[in-house]
Amino acid sequence: MAILTVKDLSFWYPEQKKPAIEKVSFSVEAGAFVTLCGTTGCGKSTLLRLCKRELMPHGTQNGSVCFQGKPLSATDARTAASDIGFVAQQPEQQIVTDKVWHELAFGLENLGLPQQEIRRRVAEMASYFGITDWFERDTASLSGGQKQLLNLAAVMIMQPKLLLLDEPTAQLDPIAAGEFIATLHQLNRELSLTILITEHRLEEVVPLSDALMVMEHGTLTAYDSPRNVLSAMPSTSPLLGGMPAAARLYHALGAATAHCPLTQREGRAYLQEHCTLPSRLPVMPPQSPSASAPALEWNSVYQRYHRNAPDVLSDFSLCIYEGECFCLLGGNGAGKSTALKAAAGLLKPYAGSIRVFGKKQSDYTNGALYHHCLAMLPQNVQTLFVKNTVKEELAEIGTAAEAFPFALTQWYDRHPYDVSGGEQQLIALAKIMGQKPRILLLDEPTKGLDADAKARLGQVLRALQQQGVTIVIVTHDIAFSAVYAQRCGLLFRGNLIAAESPDRFFAGNHFYTTAAHRMSRGLCENAITVEQLAQYGRQRMQQEDDNANDRT
Amino acid sequence: MRRFEQGHPVPVAAHLLCTALIAMFSRDPLLLGLALVGALGCYWQQKMDHKLHGFAVLLFFGFTLLNPLWNQSGTTVLFILNDRPITLEALCYGAVSALMLLAVLYWFAVFSRWMTADRLLYLCRRLSPQLALTVSMGIRQASLLTAQLQRIREAQMVMGLQQEQNLIDRMRSGLRSFSATLSWGLENGIVTADSMSARGYGIGKRSSFSIFVFHRKDALHLLSVIALTALVLLGISKGALLDTYYPNIQSPPWNGYSWLCYCAYGLLSCYPMLHNGKEALQWRYLQSKI
Numbered sequence: 001m002a003i004l005t006v007k008d009l010s011f012w013y014p015e016q017k018k019p020a021i022e023k024v025s026f027s028v029e030a031g032a033f034v035t036l037c038g039t040t041g042c043g044k045s046t047l048l049r050l051c052k053r054e055l056m057p058h059g060t061q062n063g064s065v066c067f068q069g070k071p072l073s074a075t076d077a078r079t080a081a082s083d084i085g086f087v088a089q090q091p092e093q094q095i096v097t098d099k100v101w102h103e104l105a106f107g108l109e110n111l112g113l114p115q116q117e118i119r120r121r122v123a124e125m126a127s128y129f130g131i132t133d134w135f136e137r138d139t140a141s142l143s144g145g146q147k148q149l150l151n152l153a154a155v156m157i158m159q160p161k162l163l164l165l166d167e168p169t170a171q172l173d174p175i176a177a178g179e180f181i182a183t184l185h186q187l188n189r190e191l192s193l194t195i196l197i198t199e200h201r202l203e204e205v206v207p208l209s210d211a212l213m214v215m216e217h218g219t220l221t222a223y224d225s226p227r228n229v230l231s232a233m234p235s236t237s238p239l240l241g242g243m244p245a246a247a248r249l250y251h252a253l254g255a256a257t258a259h260c261p262l263t264q265r266e267g268r269a270y271l272q273e274h275c276t277l278p279s280r281l282p283v284m285p286p287q288s289p290s291a292s293a294p295a296l297e298w299n300s301v302y303q304r305y306h307r308n309a310p311d312v313l314s315d316f317s318l319c320i321y322e323g324e325c326f327c328l329l330g331g332n333g334a335g336k337s338t339a340l341k342a343a344a345g346l347l348k349p350y351a352g353s354i355r356v357f358g359k360k361q362s363d364y365t366n367g368a369l370y371h372h373c374l375a376m377l378p379q380n381v382q383t384l385f386v387k388n389t390v391k392e393e394l395a396e397i398g399t400a401a402e403a404f405p406f407a408l409t410q411w412y413d414r415h416p417y418d419v420s421g422g423e424q425q426l427i428a429l430a431k432i433m434g435q436k437p438r439i440l441l442l443d444e445p446t447k448g449l450d451a452d453a454k455a456r457l458g459q460v461l462r463a464l465q466q467q468g469v470t471i472v473i474v475t476h477d478i479a480f481s482a483v484y485a486q487r488c489g490l491l492f493r494g495n496l497i498a499a500e501s502p503d504r505f506f507a508g509n510h511f512y513t514t515a516a517h518r519m520s521r522g523l524c525e526n527a528i529t530v531e532q533l534a535q536y537g538r539q540r541m542q543q544e545d546d547n548a549n550d551r552t
Numbered sequence: 553m554r555r556f557e558q559g560h561p562v563p564v565a566a567h568l569l570c571t572a573l574i575a576m577f578s579r580d581p582l583l584l585g586l587a588l589v590g591a592l593g594c595y596w597q598q599k600m601d602h603k604l605h606g607f608a609v610l611l612f613f614g615f616t617l618l619n620p621l622w623n624q625s626g627t628t629v630l631f632i633l634n635d636r637p638i639t640l641e642a643l644c645y646g647a648v649s650a651l652m653l654l655a656v657l658y659w660f661a662v663f664s665r666w667m668t669a670d671r672l673l674y675l676c677r678r679l680s681p682q683l684a685l686t687v688s689m690g691i692r693q694a695s696l697l698t699a700q701l702q703r704i705r706e707a708q709m710v711m712g713l714q715q716e717q718n719l720i721d722r723m724r725s726g727l728r729s730f731s732a733t734l735s736w737g738l739e740n741g742i743v744t745a746d747s748m749s750a751r752g753y754g755i756g757k758r759s760s761f762s763i764f765v766f767h768r769k770d771a772l773h774l775l776s777v778i779a780l781t782a783l784v785l786l787g788i789s790k791g792a793l794l795d796t797y798y799p800n801i802q803s804p805p806w807n808g809y810s811w812l813c814y815c816a817y818g819l820l821s822c823y824p825m826l827h828n829g830k831e832a833l834q835w836r837y838l839q840s841k842i
Binding site: 052054055077078081082085086088090092093094095096097098099101102105106107108109110111112113114115118119122136138139140151154155158341344345346367370371374375376378380382383384385386397417431432435 | 669670685688689691692695696699700703704706707708709710711712713728731732735736739740741743744746747748749750751752753754755756757758759760761762763
């Protein structure tokens with residue numbers, strides 16, 4: 001029985017000639033886990049919002065959306081609110097009240113349920129989700145993962161039959177994201193909850209889905225089981241960038257078999273059966289440390305936020321050389337952002353010193369540290385925007401937009417909040433480049449970006465590096481740092497562990513490493529990206545073809 | 553172990569109200585002394601801010617000494633200062649008023665610690681459940697906006713635009729940050745509004761939920777508070793308290809009603825302290841058996 005049926009749905013935003021969604025038709029079976037993917041701006045969010053009556057955007061709509069056989073516009077208010085649930089991207093802003101228990105009870109209060117009923121459902125939900133430990137806390141004191149879990153529980157407490165999720169893990173770190181997806185999987189399997197989820201981070205979601213929907217430029221181009229969709233996808237499709245590593249590997253090696261591997265385990269099996277790889281890839285020799293002058297140094301830095309709290313940074317020492325791109329990795333709350341803020345002069349560590357180009361931070365007076373020296377891109381890039389158009393933003397800091405290695409003229413007349421996340425990132429980066437910094441500090445630049453935007457950002461950073469800028473990135477994104485960093489370091493318990501080139505860093509790790517390395521460990525040492533595996537795998541296959549041809 | 557303040561909000565609020573109101577409207581030194589003792593006991597158990605003590609002492613001496621300067625009624629003159637007679641009655645009245653202020657100050661400090669936002673809202677929700685929700689949301693948005701303002705100021709500082717030199721520049725920077733926070737708040741308020749309407753806000757009459765359950769112990773507390781207050785009021789109505797200072801201090805006769813009044817008020821005032829103490833002892837005993 002189809003729980004959601006969409007027929008010939010087209011939607012135009014007000015004063016737009018081109019439809020955001022064009023003649024989309026599909027139906028979702030009850031109890032299915034469907035993932036919807038596509039590039040930014042393809043209409044995924046619009047489609048999701050059109051399935052939830054209270055969140056429908058303004059505009060012209062043709063076609064119909066039916067929930068459980070009845071058109072959505074004809075469903076009564078209570079059913080529309082409680083039977084369809086919606087979880088959005090931002091964990092922080094979705095929370096309405098200041099206490100966790102009140103947030104859980106909010107939806108049921110809206111429905112006017114009696115006190116006893118609410119009490120029972122709240123107790124049940126809190127127990128199921130494991131929220132009992134933080135039940136009486138303030139919502140402001142929760143971590144990002146806990147907040148998003150609270151949002152999910154607050155929606156699930158209304159006992160919906162269909163759950164719509166719009167990029168719920170975009171703002172979460174990888175571990176919290178994994179836990180969230182696992183909770184969704186559990187809900188689907190145990191409660192037969194129909195789930196329709198939009199995601200960019202497809203590595204975990206695709207193997208769990210029953211069906212994969214692909215949207216391009218407002219139309220639905222594929223709707224089938226994930227294996228079929230990925231096997232049939234052309235190898236040059238731009239969507240492959242966001243797909244699981246095993247699928248990307250399959251296409252990069254030429255799609256030899258009919259079935260595409262989805263998980264890393266299947267990818268490893270695929271490599272073993274269909275690909276002969278050299279047993280070891282060459283590794284670049286380590287860059288000699290005295291080749292360049294030190295640009296930024298932390299010397300035995302100690303920092304903590306409260307007098308009686310444990311140290312966030314404990315004897316942290318790191319030296320970044322001029323012209324290199326360094327990625328600082330580590331778990332949530334490991335102190336990476338703290339180290340960056342201390343370098344930017346926002347925090348003063350209680351012990352230790354930080355030197356910028358050999359001079360102590362206190363030697364830079366009158367804000368000289370921020371002119372032609374250092375610049376930081378914060379985690380939340382919207383904090384940099386104060387004007388009404390992008391043109392004014394860039395003009396404010398006197399940036400020469402031509403010097404920036406990316407054309408921003410297309411967005412000059414838009415409000416900075418109206419562009420997508422990836423575009424905001426680039427505008428903010430252009431803005432801070434106006435200070436002509438020689439060191440660029442980036443705090444989680446790839447948060448919430450799709451594969452395309454990440455690649456664009458990476459290219460811009462490479463171009464800036466060639467102009468001589470030293471780049472320090474704090475990130476959770478292992479795949480990004482494997483491709484774009486010269487050196488990687490792991491921050492653990494306030495201490496730096498292992499600052500080496502990505503080849504050595506990831507090849508030396510067993511768990512904290514890229515998907516490509518996990519798939520190829522033991523088969524081909526020192527391979528850390530899908531591109532490397534593809535390059536050497538293809539070479540081998542080419543050699544074998546040549547050998548076979550020579551023999552005949 | 554369940555402390556007094558962890559119970560249902562109604563008995564806690566009733567106790568605080570009765571104790572503070574009786575203290576506010578009386579000028580009997582012994583009664584006020586008992587009120588102060590009870591408040592200090594509760595304050596001590598909470599381990600709160602010690603700067604209040606300094607302020608309290610200042611207040612006491614200030615009031616005691618100011619009253620004779622303004623008020624010249626009273627018959628026993630101690631000495632003349634600048635043509636103003638300083639009378640004993642005025643001094644005593646000043647001292648007792650100051651004592652009343654101290655007692656009420658400490659009780660309100662305890663009140664602000666015990667009655668957190670959600671407890672206060674629970675009491676107000678009978679009046680208006682909508683108000684309770686609005687205040688709860690207001691508290692949440694306030695903390696969100698202040699956190700964002702701090703982040704914006706940091707970002708502005710690192711851009712080199714936060715000038716700290718003179719007042720004009722600082723005001724300008726402050727205004728920029730404020731304007732950016734406002735834009736951010738409006739933009740992200742839409743997400744909150746969507747989240748609310750997605751969960752059915754506004755489709756009908758809202759009910760109200762609270763995690764506070766009225767246990768038997770809470771009923772016991774409430775009854776005790778009401779009974780003790782009734783006894784104190786009985787004693788007051790029979791004139792057991794000292795309330796006349798001008799023109800002469802007239803202390804009322806010490807009879808059964810005085811005993812009743814003072815003992816009842818003493819118990820009322822020290823009720824939370826005694827209850828918590830008893831619970832702690834009981835817990836120690838139970839713990840030793842585990």
